[in-house]
Amino acid sequence: MKISGHTMGTPEYTVIEAIKLFHDIGIEGAEIVIQDGYCSGISCACSKEELALVKKAAEENRIEISCLTPYNSYFNSLDEQIRTAEIDAILKVIDACEYLGAHFIRIYGGNLQAGDTANLLERRAKLVESMQFLGERAAEKDVTLLIENHFNTMAVSAKETVDLIREIDHPAVRILYDQANLNFTEQEDYKAAIEIQQQYVEYMHVKDLVFKEGVAFNSSEVSHPDESERNVYTRIVGEGIIPWAEILKMVKEYGYDGWLSLEYERRWHPDDIPDASIGMKKSAEYLKKIITEQEKALLSRNNWVIT
Template structure:
């Protein structure tokens, strides 16, 4: 397994500055956000020439691009304008991934907020849209990985597996995120990995603690949780409640050998955790220690 740094952890830095930091603290790769309005991201205005220059700089630093993070989620919407906007976003992410030599695009499995209706109809639209985009991505040697994520149609392990299976493309898999599952439903990692085992293409690593026992999770958007909604606080990996050593061992046992991407949530919760040079460095060291015992 390889360790990647996610640019969610570096809101104070540009993408290239984040890449330099990740290289310095011994990471293998960088996962890059694609979204307007965020410093540590690629944007709609980023040119092909700038992307190719970034590729050259990453090569000098000795790290690779593991994936691109799309923030589009309306792939399942009956409203054609909303759906087409998400498709345009994903297509640009596919192009960027191809130019950088990255092989994964993080995908939100549609928009489905609490109280939304017509699940079956929107699921059919999501499956159809993903099939189309997967066929385009395959030409670029890129895979689409649907994340276990709140306010989407791919929240828990079983529904995510079922939808990815229905899409039925060999370059569509699951982005396994036990932290998201942990504060949504609390399902055990062994159950989650067992259900999803043959479709886990990518893994996000983060950690948390609950603010108070029994507090219910809620969020008003797909992308993040507002401060007044939070049921958890984010933590440096290894200092929260998730048993990452056991999770990684279990992933190894089912044959996973891909990226462990540190989704250090400083972008959303800087009050919880120190800057990346401290917190991501400690998290990466913790993961390397686990991987060292695994290899031994």
């Protein structure tokens, strides 16, 4: 497994500075936000000049661009003008992936506010249609679309995400496993989530949290809950309640050997966690320790069997 930094965690840095930071703290990849107006993101226009600077920085710092992360979500809209605009935006991101040598794009599984039950079948059909079309375009560029376990979408739970992936039925559309999201939306625990969806997982987000006492989850946005709606505090990985050692052991047993992307949520919750140079570094060190210890344990068991 390889560790990637996420520019959600570096709001005080430009993308170029974030890439240098990721190199300096000893991680191998960068997941980069695609959004206008964000310091640590690539603009939605994805101009060749802008991408060339990012590519140069990545090459100089020996950082692989692991994933590009746009914030489009209305792939299930019944308004064809809106849906088409979202699709066109992802086509630009697919082209950006090809230029940067990236192979993954984070995708929201549509936009669905909690409690919204209007025209669900029609909106789901539009989401499936959108993903099938984009899957074809992505496959042409050796890119995989990753539908994330995420609130306010049509893929909140592991089960919902798997059902959606099976309906889309395209090899270039797979799952981004986010156990923290499943935890704070009160969906499956890690054992159930991994058993249900791991055969479709091609990327993982890693973050940590602790629950607020007596507060239920709510969010009026897809990207993140407002401070007034939060039921958790975000934490440095290893300092919260998510059992990452057990999760990594279990996904490894299912054959996962891909990216572990540190979705360090300093952009949204800067009061909870320190600058990425401190907190993301500690998070990466914690993951490396788990990986090393598990590799040693596996080697020890294999040697014992051979003896």
